Amino acid sequence: MDKEQGRETIQELNHSTTEVKYTRERANTYIEQHQHEVDPTYRLGYHLMPQVGWMNDPNGFIYFNGAYHLFYQFYPYAPVWGPMHWGHAVSSDLVTWEHQPVALAPDRTYDIDGCFSGSAIIKDGKLALMYTGHVVTGPNKDHDYYQTQNIAESDNGIDFVKSTHNPVIPLDLIPAHTSKKDFRDPKVFERNGMYYCVLGSNDAAGNGLILLYRSTDLQQWSFVNVMAQSDGTLGDNWECPDLFAMGDQDVLIMSPQRMPAQGDNYRNLHSTVYMMGNLDEEQGVLDYEHYYPLDCGFDFYAPQTTEDAQGRRIMIAWMETWETEIPTQNAHQWAGAMTLPRELIRKGDRLTFQPLPELKQYRIDGMEHKDIRLDDGEHDLELSGDRYELHAVFEAEQAQQFGLKLRTGENEETIISYDVAQSRLCFDRERAGKGPGGERAVEVELRDGKLELQIFVDASSVEIFIQQGEQVMTGRIYPDPSSTGIKAFSSGVSTLTELRKWDLRV
Numbered sequence: 001m002d003k004e005q006g007r008e009t010i011q012e013l014n015h016s017t018t019e020v021k022y023t024r025e026r027a028n029t030y031i032e033q034h035q036h037e038v039d040p041t042y043r044l045g046y047h048l049m050p051q052v053g054w055m056n057d058p059n060g061f062i063y064f065n066g067a068y069h070l071f072y073q074f075y076p077y078a079p080v081w082g083p084m085h086w087g088h089a090v091s092s093d094l095v096t097w098e099h100q101p102v103a104l105a106p107d108r109t110y111d112i113d114g115c116f117s118g119s120a121i122i123k124d125g126k127l128a129l130m131y132t133g134h135v136v137t138g139p140n141k142d143h144d145y146y147q148t149q150n151i152a153e154s155d156n157g158i159d160f161v162k163s164t165h166n167p168v169i170p171l172d173l174i175p176a177h178t179s180k181k182d183f184r185d186p187k188v189f190e191r192n193g194m195y196y197c198v199l200g201s202n203d204a205a206g207n208g209l210i211l212l213y214r215s216t217d218l219q220q221w222s223f224v225n226v227m228a229q230s231d232g233t234l235g236d237n238w239e240c241p242d243l244f245a246m247g248d249q250d251v252l253i254m255s256p257q258r259m260p261a262q263g264d265n266y267r268n269l270h271s272t273v274y275m276m277g278n279l280d281e282e283q284g285v286l287d288y289e290h291y292y293p294l295d296c297g298f299d300f301y302a303p304q305t306t307e308d309a310q311g312r313r314i315m316i317a318w319m320e321t322w323e324t325e326i327p328t329q330n331a332h333q334w335a336g337a338m339t340l341p342r343e344l345i346r347k348g349d350r351l352t353f354q355p356l357p358e359l360k361q362y363r364i365d366g367m368e369h370k371d372i373r374l375d376d377g378e379h380d381l382e383l384s385g386d387r388y389e390l391h392a393v394f395e396a397e398q399a400q401q402f403g404l405k406l407r408t409g410e411n412e413e414t415i416i417s418y419d420v421a422q423s424r425l426c427f428d429r430e431r432a433g434k435g436p437g438g439e440r441a442v443e444v445e446l447r448d449g450k451l452e453l454q455i456f457v458d459a460s461s462v463e464i465f466i467q468q469g470e471q472v473m474t475g476r477i478y479p480d481p482s483s484t485g486i487k488a489f490s491s492g493v494s495t496l497t498e499l500r501k502w503d504l505r506v
Helices: 003-013 024-037 357-362
Strands: 053-064 067-075 085-091 115-123 126-136 145-154 184-191 194-202 208-215 221-229 237-246 249-257 273-280 285-293 301-307 313-318 342-347 350-355 363-374 377-384 387-395 401-409 412-419 424-431 439-443 450-458 461-466 471-476 485-491 494-504
Touching: 053 085, 053 126, 053 313, 067 115, 115 145, 115 237, 126 184, 194 221, 194 249, 208 249, 221 285, 237 301, 249 285, 249 301, 249 342, 273 350, 350 461, 357 363, 363 377, 363 485, 377 494, 387 401, 401 450, 412 450, 424 461, 424 471, 439 471, 450 494, 485 494
Parallel strands: 053 115, 053 301, 115 184, 184 237, 208 237
Antiparallel strands: 053 067, 067 085, 115 126, 126 145, 184 194, 194 208, 194 237, 208 221, 237 249, 249 273, 273 285, 301 313, 313 342, 342 350, 363 494, 377 485, 387 450, 387 494, 401 412, 401 485, 412 424, 424 439, 450 461, 461 471
16 A cells, blocks of 8 residues: 555545644554554564554664664554654564554644654763654645654653754755755764764655755754765665764665666665765765665665664664555554564675574574485475574575475465576565565575575564575565465475574564
8 A cells, every 4th residue: 555545544534523633642542442453363473563553664763771762653543654653662682572652743833744754862861853744735745745854852762852943954954956845764873073864855856865964962953965866776766864884884775766676676666775885074975886785575665773782783674665565454453564673794895684693582492404305396394383483504406496485375385496597586475375476586696505594484574584694585475374384395406404493482
């Protein structure tokens, strides 16, 4: 479902009301009264999802006062995109999450139609949120609007007060030759005693770009420069930027909209990329040469990172994508979830992606098999499950193709296959159950003739870490609950040299 369909549904919900006043109190009361109505069929076991209603972009991801805080775009009143609130959850280990009261509601003139995406930073012992206020100005909600940047602060990390200086980045700080409408998703960070924020936008002529701003106090901001912009291959609007240092390099991640496909890469309507280079803070320009996908699957958007107390750079993303069918919107009363948090590790000019070791404490019922000989056809591994971690190492030998079939059942299967001649790994959900089908693929080189996969399945999600995190593929699937089988297959002779499985329970 896209945003416009969501708006139509919201209009129907509010048809009898001339003016709707959204408040945190109203939202919290609604959640308490209606969360029991959620259908549990496709609810995830070890991923963050909303208690009820709609979830999209992660916001304000930060480690504060001994805990991980994650905020998110949230509409509690229906499982559709609506006037955005900020939901809030806290975790000690990034696996189990405790929902907190709603942090922000659209209740001011400068954010009356939505508290859009943003970020968090610690200042003087307080937790400050920086977010986009969205205001609709006319009858066409897709075209008649403006956006500004705002601050809210909290002493305890739970109760937030919006700044009297809002908007802190108003419309008159939008530079010339930049969209006067698409001006959103501030990611704030501190460097060399100054605060900076990067903002997503476009040049109003079909090219996405990132704007850089500077401040001494989070309240008064000045425009620095257009930090990066599309060369024509990176979509018409850039969202959800994040800039951080890794060693002597700066990394920019962002979400380009309507980016043309490049071979197997960027096959979704909206994508995510990263580029590595150096930010000239005075000039406000990021010097980079190449860009790469952050995830090569179906459902991964608007990622955001934080650095935790251990010095790890951790990324989490919305595990959906815009303008696609989400089966839980029908009668299940919820939609949207977050990916597993992933540690980013730099290797030269590339990033690798690792699942967090905190997941290991939730492993139960472990089992291991070695040297399973695979010939032409399928091999029933006599394993099953719907919430598990699977570690598999294949030796290609004489095979033309080999792989795994997950969540197998009557006429259902999710296929992970490797084509040896093409060095191509394919994630096929065409027969995965309800919801959208299709396949995604990525180029993967064997190492000493071997392919290593670490796979996380969680009721309605699959995340595939390939060759120790060189690539990741993420997708939502909606099989019948009875489809729990796990099979291996091969065309030609190969060996499943190592297979380990654990159920994951939180």
